[in-house]
Amino acid sequence: MAEISIRKVSKTFGKTTVLGGVDLDIFNGEFVVILGPSGCGKSTLLRLIAGLEEISAGEIAIAGVVVNALEPRERGCAMVFQNYALYPHMTVAQNIGYALKVAGVARAERQARVEATAKSVGLTEYLDRKPGQLSGGQRQRVAMARAIIREPRVFLFDEPLSNLDAKLRVQMRHEIRRIHNRIGATSVFVTHDQHEGMTLADRLVVMNKGSIEQVGTPAEVHDRPASVYVAGFIGSPAMNFLPGQISLVRRGVLLENGTLIPLAQMPVLEDGHLVQLGIRPEHARLTPRGRGVIEAQVDMIEDLGAQRLCNLMFEDMPFCVLIEARPPLPAGTPVGLDIPAEHIHLFDAASERRIEIALPLPVAAPAEALTG
Amino acid sequence: MRRAHFKFSWIAAALLAPQLLIVFVFFYWPSAQALYWAFTLEQPWGGGNTWVGFDNFRKVLSDPYYWSSVRVSVIYALATTVLAIGMALTLAIFVDRQLAGYRAYRVAVIWPYAVAAPAVGLAFQFVFNPGAGIFSYINAVAPGWWDLSQNPWQAIAAIVVAGAWKQVAYSFVFFLAALQSIPRSLTEAAAMDGARPLRRMIDLQLPLLTPTFFFLLVINITDSFTDSFGIVDTLTGGGPFRATDLLVYKIYADGFRGFDYSGAAAQSIILMLLVMALTFVQFRYIERRVHYT
Numbered sequence: 019m020a021e022i023s024i025r026k027v028s029k030t031f032g033k034t035t036v037l038g039g040v041d042l043d044i045f046n047g048e049f050v051v052i053l054g055p056s057g058c059g060k061s062t063l064l065r066l067i068a069g070l071e072e073i074s075a076g077e078i079a080i081a082g083v084v085v086n087a088l089e090p091r092e093r094g095c096a097m098v099f100q101n102y103a104l105y106p107h108m109t110v111a112q113n114i115g116y117a118l119k120v121a122g123v124a125r126a127e128r129q130a131r132v133e134a135t136a137k138s139v140g141l142t143e144y145l146d147r148k149p150g151q152l153s154g155g156q157r158q159r160v161a162m163a164r165a166i167i168r169e170p171r172v173f174l175f176d177e178p179l180s181n182l183d184a185k186l187r188v189q190m191r192h193e194i195r196r197i198h199n200r201i202g203a204t205s206v207f208v209t210h211d212q213h214e215g216m217t218l219a220d221r222l223v224v225m226n227k228g229s230i231e232q233v234g235t236p237a238e239v240h241d242r243p244a245s246v247y248v249a250g251f252i253g254s255p256a257m258n259f260l261p262g263q264i265s266l267v268r269r270g271v272l273l274e275n276g277t278l279i280p281l282a283q284m285p286v287l288e289d290g291h292l293v294q295l296g297i298r299p300e301h302a303r304l305t306p307r308g309r310g311v312i313e314a315q316v317d318m319i320e321d322l323g324a325q326r327l328c329n330l331m332f333e334d335m336p337f338c339v340l341i342e343a344r345p346p347l348p349a350g351t352p353v354g355l356d357i358p359a360e361h362i363h364l365f366d367a368a369s370e371r372r373i374e375i376a377l378p379l380p381v382a383a384p385a386e387a388l389t390g
Numbered sequence: 391m392r393r394a395h396f397k398f399s400w401i402a403a404a405l406l407a408p409q410l411l412i413v414f415v416f417f418y419w420p421s422a423q424a425l426y427w428a429f430t431l432e433q434p435w436g437g438g439n440t441w442v443g444f445d446n447f448r449k450v451l452s453d454p455y456y457w458s459s460v461r462v463s464v465i466y467a468l469a470t471t472v473l474a475i476g477m478a479l480t481l482a483i484f485v486d487r488q489l490a491g492y493r494a495y496r497v498a499v500i501w502p503y504a505v506a507a508p509a510v511g512l513a514f515q516f517v518f519n520p521g522a523g524i525f526s527y528i529n530a531v532a533p534g535w536w537d538l539s540q541n542p543w544q545a546i547a548a549i550v551v552a553g554a555w556k557q558v559a560y561s562f563v564f565f566l567a568a569l570q571s572i573p574r575s576l577t578e579a580a581a582m583d584g585a586r587p588l589r590r591m592i593d594l595q596l597p598l599l600t601p602t603f604f605f606l607l608v609i610n611i612t613d614s615f616t617d618s619f620g621i622v623d624t625l626t627g628g629g630p631f632r633a634t635d636l637l638v639y640k641i642y643a644d645g646f647r648g649f650d651y652s653g654a655a656a657q658s659i660i661l662m663l664l665v666m667a668l669t670f671v672q673f674r675y676i677e678r679r680v681h682y683t
Binding site: 091096099101105106168 | 576581583
């Protein structure tokens with residue numbers, strides 16, 4: 019059974035619809051990351067689960083109980099906020115122990131649990147400090163500890179790492195995943211950072227404009243994006259898109275300038291069907307002029323250290339290729355491009371949904387769903 | 391911040407002159423005069439004075455009426471401050487929680503601050519009048535029960551209520567601003583931690599209001615010492631039998647009714663020192679100590 023079950027949930031603020039009929043099942047012990055740009059409704063969805071916003075329509079159940087009408091304290095969720103939301107007038111120990119104090123846990127037990135929790139996140143030396151005297155990373159740990167100590171059924175994270183610097187963000191990311199592995203509580207993590215999503219998630223939920231675009235493991239979402247939107251959002255640098263139409267006779271996609279890009283297998287579509295052909299920068303290959311399937315020109319080359327990012331112009335469209343070598347290619351140099359058929363993604367031009375070319379791979383379900 | 395430096399210019403002097411003139415005529419000159427009179431014996435009808443040193447102060451401080459005035463001033467200051475801060479806090483919490491109709495009374499609550507003290511006193515003169523208004527009904531049931539011209543404690547209660555009513559607005563504005571500057575996520579975090587609204591108020595909002603609370607405490611006490619003249623003068627005239635003879639009112643009564651310029655000047659100096667001390671406490675200790683980062 020799903021730990022959190024979201025059924026046709028929508029949320030409107032006045033006349034603005036923020037979420038339009040979202041369906042999602044989150045399984046017991048799973049780490050789910052909700053990924054999307056700002057304004058896509060991901061934080062709203064999390065706040066609906068937490069009970070900080072009222073559900074406009076639909077139903078949310080936690081552990082089989084419909085929670086629509088329940089107060090946040092009755093839902094068994096703990097939340098880590100983006101700006102930590104630590105109580106500024108309380109010490110670290112008081113911050114961590116506040117939930118227990120409200121719950122009426124005896125002082126001695128409270129103190130023991132605060133100390134144990136603080137130890138598990140490395141805060142033992144800071145228990146008597148006020149949040150104002152802590153660094154960003156330490157405050158983040160206090161916020162984590164405050165959530166952990168309640169032993170909640172569900173952890174909710176609202177972009178908790180976005181205020182940290184890059185190095186600390188990676189470190190805290192690892193720590194959050196380690197804590198999840200140790201405690202095993204169901205976790206829902208909201209972020210706009212695809213690296214956080216890819217690395218933390220058991221399952222990734224990609225959202226756009228108030229609805230879910232795709233749900234799947236990070237590998238599934240990356241390798242078989244369900245829409246143009248997901249394909250463009252996941253992966254860095256972003257996927258290249260070339261508009262064209264299906265040519266059954268020539269077994270490929272005919273681009274607008276007459277270039278044919280051959281496909282390994284033909285999708286079940288009529289001749290002339292309009293499509294978007296997608297290819298990731300790491301999969302396209304640079305060739306000498308006249309030896310590839312496409313002719314393009316160098317616009318500029320960005321050196322990333324380990325790799326080079328070749329920004330090309332094909333007709334009037336930018337096209338990006340990731341290469342290992344450091345070729346001397348000044349701007350304006352004509353080059354060829356090879357587009358390997360096995361790495362091509364096809365999307366319907368009208369609906370922007372994915373068109374399957376090869377036989378679908380078996381979908382990996384979360385372990386919990388199979389056993390439980 | 392970089393400070394701007396200006397060279398002396400006649401335009402700058404001309405622009406400053408009106409303000410300086412006002413401050414000089416209405417503050418420095420009278421203060422200096424009061425200081426001089428406090429150490430001399432001034433004749434009521436003019437015509438010379440005698441240097442008497444600290445005699446005026448000795449006389450004031452050994453006068454039992456002065457000490458009863460100090461006592462009633464302290465009662466007035468504490469009572470109006472507690473009442474005003476309490477009312478202001480309650481209203482501010484209602485407005486902050488956006489209870490029904492908050493938009494209307496958010497504005498309404500601020501208005502009394504714009505009313506001058508004598509006008510407040512006059513308005514409450516009607517409210518507390520034993521022969522007309524609300525209390526006439528009580529007096530109709532229990533004849534003579536309410537009369538602030540005879541019952542000292544009723545007279546004190548009347549000026550306290552009027553004074554507090556006037557102070558509520560100021561404190562309300564500050565409390566509301568402070569409440570609204572508490573980040574929403576803090577309240578939400580406390581809600582997630584299981585605290586109900588009342589619990590959140592006690593554990594979270596009130597402690598975070600402490601700096602504002604101390605600021606308002608000093609401001610209100612200072613104001614109740616200096617800004618109470620109009621209310622006392624219109625509402626009770628210091629009576630009955632000096633029961634509402636606050637320090638600032640006693641200065642006026644002794645000076646301009648009793649023609650004891652020297653005694654009144656000495657009292658002025660004492661009151662001025664008291665207010666300066668309170669202001670010093672305000673800036674030196676409270677503003678620095680009680681705040682959270």
